[in-house]
Amino acid sequence: MINLRKGKLIKSGLENLLLILFLFWSSFPIFWMFSMSFKEKVDALAMPPKWIFNPTLSNYLYAILSRGFIRFYFNSILIGLTSTILVLAIAIPSAYTLSRLDFKGKKDLGFWILTTRMAPPVGILIPYFLIFRKLGLIDTRISIIVMHVAINLPLSIWILKGFFKEVPGEMEEAAFIDGSSRWGAFFRVILPLTAPGIGATSILCFILSWNELMFALTLSGTHSKTVPVALYNFIAYLEIHWGPLMAASTLILLPVMIFFIIVQKQLVKGLTFGALR
Numbered sequence: 150m151i152n153l154r155k156g157k158l159i160k161s162g163l164e165n166l167l168l169i170l171f172l173f174w175s176s177f178p179i180f181w182m183f184s185m186s187f188k189e190k191v192d193a194l195a196m197p198p199k200w201i202f203n204p205t206l207s208n209y210l211y212a213i214l215s216r217g218f219i220r221f222y223f224n225s226i227l228i229g230l231t232s233t234i235l236v237l238a239i240a241i242p243s244a245y246t247l248s249r250l251d252f253k254g255k256k257d258l259g260f261w262i263l264t265t266r267m268a269p270p271v272g273i274l275i276p277y278f279l280i281f282r283k284l285g286l287i288d289t290r291i292s293i294i295v296m297h298v299a300i301n302l303p304l305s306i307w308i309l310k311g312f313f314k315e316v317p318g319e320m321e322e323a324a325f326i327d328g329s330s331r332w333g334a335f336f337r338v339i340l341p342l343t344a345p346g347i348g349a350t351s352i353l354c355f356i357l358s359w360n361e362l363m364f365a366l367t368l369s370g371t372h373s374k375t376v377p378v379a380l381y382n383f384i385a386y387l388e389i390h391w392g393p394l395m396a397a398s399t400l401i402l403l404p405v406m407i408f409f410i411i412v413q414k415q416l417v418k419g420l421t422f423g424a425l426r
Contacts, residue, residue, distance in 0.1 A: 179402075182395050182398055182399060183395075183399055185391060185392065185395035186208050186209065186392065186395040186396040186398075186399045187202075187204035187205060187206070187208070188202055188204075188205070188208075188391075188392055189202070189203070189205055189207075189392065190391070190392060193391045193392050193395075194391070207392070208392035208393045208395065208396035209396045209400070211390075211392075211393045211396070212383070212393045212394075212396040212397040212400065213400075215382070215393070216379070216382045217371075217374075217379075218376070218379055218382075218397065220374075221374045221375055221376050221378070221379040222376050222379075222400070222401075224290060224369075224373055224374065224375050224376075225359055225375040225376045225377075225401075225404075226404060227290060228290055228293050228294050228297065228358060228375060229297075229355050229358040229359045229404070230355070231290075231294050232294045232297035232298050232301065232354065232358045233301075233351055233354040233355045233358060235294070235298050236297075236298055236301045236302050236305050236354050237305070237347065237350070237351060237354070239298075239302060240302055240305035240306045240309050240350070241309060241340075241347065243262075243306050244305075244306045244307075244308075244309035244310040244312075244313055245309075245313050245335060245339065247259050247306070247310050248310045248313035248314045249313065249318075249321070249339075259310075262303050262306055262307070263303065263307060265303045266303040266304055266307075270300060270363060270364070271363065274363065274364065274367060277292075277296060277299075277364075277368075278367060278368065281368060287368060287370065288368070288369060288370030288371065288372050288373050289372070289373055290373045292368045292373075293364060293365055293368055293369060293373060293375070296364040296368065297357075297358040297361060297364070300357070300361070300364075301353075301354045301357055301358065304353075305350050305353075305354055308346070308349075308350050308353070309343070309346060309347065309350055311346075312343045312345075312346030312347070312350075313339065313343055315343075315346075316338075316339055316342050316343060320338055320339075320342070321334050321338055321339060324337065324338045352408065352409060355405070355408055356405055359377075359401075359404065359405055360377060361375075361377070362377045362378065365377060365378050366378050376397070376400075376401050377401070379397070380394065380397055380398065380401075383397060
């Protein structure tokens with residue numbers, strides 16, 4: 150009995166140790182980026198690295214005040230929030246329809262939505278670029294928003310479809326018996342129950358839009374440039390401005406972290422939705 154308890158304690162200790170090591174390994178790049186953002190140029194390039202140094206805010210001032218960084222930051226927030234709202238506005242009713250209603254060609258439509266995600270994004274870059282150029286939408290936020298919606302919509306529909314399927318059909322039938330319409334049952338019963346899944350999907354869409362680089366780099370210009378593209382401003386021909394680059398990267402993390410903190414409860418519920426029935 151004692152040996153069994155010792156074995157459990159050793160196993161638990163090893164698991165905790167592995168978790169601590171994994172936490173350190175995964176968070177160390179963020180810590181290194183954060184510490185580099187407060188280092189002077191001499192300290193940032195020092196070998197071996199300096200762990201104790203005099204912190205400075207000059208890198209943040211340089212990043213904020215140089216080359217329209219505030220405008221690019223606003224562009225990313227506007228594009229991320231707008232594309233996320235549009236994706237949810239289209240994906241929620243689409244996923245509900247695919248999960249609850251029966252109609253001709255339902256399976257074919259669902260498979261077609263899935264296959265649009267299978268194509269590599271770079272394969273549709275040139276056609277969309279030519280279309281936007283014809284429409285005069287190059288270097289506008291509208292073109293980037295449209296592309297982010299097109300990229301995130303198929304994945305969002307399939308994620309939300311799984312959440313809608315987890316809601317027991319009896320609950321919707323009970324709403325019908327009480328005299329509720331299809332849309333009434335959707336808004337009063339289905340939507341509140343799937344709120345955790347919708348929150349998790351919104352986080353995913355916002356992060357994918359915020360971090361997207363390829364389309365933003367191709368379709369943007371001086372007016373619609375986003376912050377991932379703006380990071381190239383800190384990479385010169387002969388050197389990399391490590392301090393301002395790390396400061397700008399830290400600032401880029403803030404909206405995602407704030408957004409995550411706001412909806413983290415919904416995210417945790419969404420990740421475990423359907424695990425307990």
